[in-house]
Amino acid sequence: MRVRPRQLLCLLALMVSLLALAAPATPASADPVLVNVKPAVVPALQKWQGRTGSFELHRHSRIVFAGAHRDRLRDQLATLPDEIEQVTGRKPALSPRSPQSGDIVLSIDPTLPEAVDSARFKEEGYTFTVTGENVRITAPTAKGVYYGTRTLLQILLLDDGRDSVPVGTAVDWPNYKVRGFTLDVGRRFFTAAFIRDYIRLMGWFKLNEFQIHLNDNGFKGDRPWSEAQAGFRLKTDNAALSGLASKDGAYDRRDWDSFEDTAAANGVTLVPEFDAPAHSLAFIRFKPSLGLNNGDSDHLDLSKPETTAFMKSVFDEFTPWFRGPDVHFGADEYRSDKPRYKTYFNDMAAHIRTLGKHPRAWGSLSLMASSTEGYDRDVTLNSWNNSWYGPQAAKKDGYSFINTNDALLYIVPFASYYHGHGLDGKYLYDNWEPNVFPGGQSVAPKDSQLLGAMSSVWNDLTKSSYTELDVHKLVEPTFGSSRRRCGAAPTRGSRTANSCRPCASSAWVRD
Structure with missing residues (x-):
């Protein structure tokens, strides 16, 4: 089912207003080698370990469904290329091939180590790992991967160029069912x-x-x-x-x-x-x-x-x-x-x-x-x-x-x-x-x-x-x-x- 552009633009306008309020102020003279602060997303991330640098989305970036459960992700995230295009102006292709530099990599791993709240993490949690080469979203379930993509879209939405994600690692899960x-x-x-x-x-x-x-x-x-x-x-x-x-x-x-x-x-x-x-x-x-x-x-x-x-x-x-x-x-x-x-x-x-x-x-x-x-x-x-x-x-x-x-x-x-x-x-x-x-x-x-x-x-x-x-x-x-x-x-x-x-x-x- 495709998301109609009018609907998604309405959602994006709402997201901009909320995330703009959430974004921490950056000093004008900020040192570029400072460790990345926790990205401003709604709701806020449970855990974040910032590093330096950023991942840059470019015109050859793809969405790669990796691992043994890729078909479940294809059903859950069929609209993700359209959503990324609405946010960034770039529409990444879907690919079953091996990840390359610049790709967004999504995978289900039921054996993923559990976070603090194990029951909630197992059902809806995810890890969000960003390097200079890739964004990797991994979760025990397809729903968890989906929530990780919401975090990605929100980060891109708030970026000045709509193409950059700070390097670091997040582990996220809800506190209540x-x-x-x-x-x-x-x-x-x-x-x-x-x-x-x-x-x-x-x-x-x-x-x-x-x-x-x-x-x-x-x-x-x-x-x-x-x-x-x-x-x-x-x-x-x-x-x-x-x-x-x-x-x-x-x-x-x-x-x-x-x-x-x-x-x-x-x-x-x-x-x-x-x-x-x-x-x-x-x-x-x-x-x-x-x-x-x-x-x-x-x-x-x-x-x-x-x-x-x-x-x-x-x-x-x-x-x-x-x-x-x-x-x-x-x-x-x-x-x-x-x-x-x-x-x-x-x-x-x-x-x-x-x-x-x-x-x-x-x-x-x-x-x-x-x-x-x-x-x-x-x-x-x-x-x-x-x-x-x-x-x-x-x-x-x-x-x-x-x-x-x-x-x-x-x-x-x-x-x-x-x-x-x-x-x-x-x-x-x-x-x-x-x-x-x-x-x-x-x-x-x-x-x-x-x-x-x-x-x-x-x-x-x-x-x-x-x-x-x-x-x-x-x-x-x-x-x-x-x-x-x-x-x-x-x-x-x-x-x-x-x-x-x-x-x-x-x-x-x-x-």
């Missing part, structure tokens, strides 16, 4: 092109999970539920679900396959979400008998066996589309029938496993259960609100969880709550890490049950007029960098914490 972003498309449709562009943008910043919230509805307020917006965003040819997809926009199988293809090429895993038994007006409109109050509700009626059967049929229909290991079944903010909620939670978790996927859900157990005894523990939870189910409760009950805290990481575009004009970048830079939660709920750094973090966009204001580009403008200032991820830690006076523009959605954090 999940470095993600959630987008609510249920209440506001985003075009398929926008979704693909955002997957590419995530890859540039080594973010690796994109949770797509595929159904939801507006608030009732002082109007009847019949007037509230509701959306379900997948469209199938199955006659049994004809009419479930929203008429104002939905993704068919071809669209979803394009998302999966783009994700695979950019180191991103999709996490699809169907949210029930609350936020379920789209399902109730399709089958009013499934709703509480004779369908006048956005809550499903869990007293009816056909309700759970219907939700299982939705997962049955669409889960074969999904290539990632996890599927999210929602389960947040249900305010009725606590005993049956527990049964529903357990039934859906078990059903998703029968479909070959690992279940995820929003943490809600503190308000939905006087005791969490008997709840399925083999579910990954988004800890989104301390009252509904905070990290300390999830940790005590033995759940793996993701920091998606609403007070810190939610954006509701143009609302008077939940960071309606974007996340608080200065606060996050000064105070935040993935283990940080408000209200005294923080856990230890790299807690074994904490998988990472996600920021989220929720389109609550269904009556407001704004575009997908407007949403991007709210997200972008804190999307690409995180605490201590803008090169070396800034010194006050030379580069402010606010200018570094941290990102709550990433957990590739540097200490």
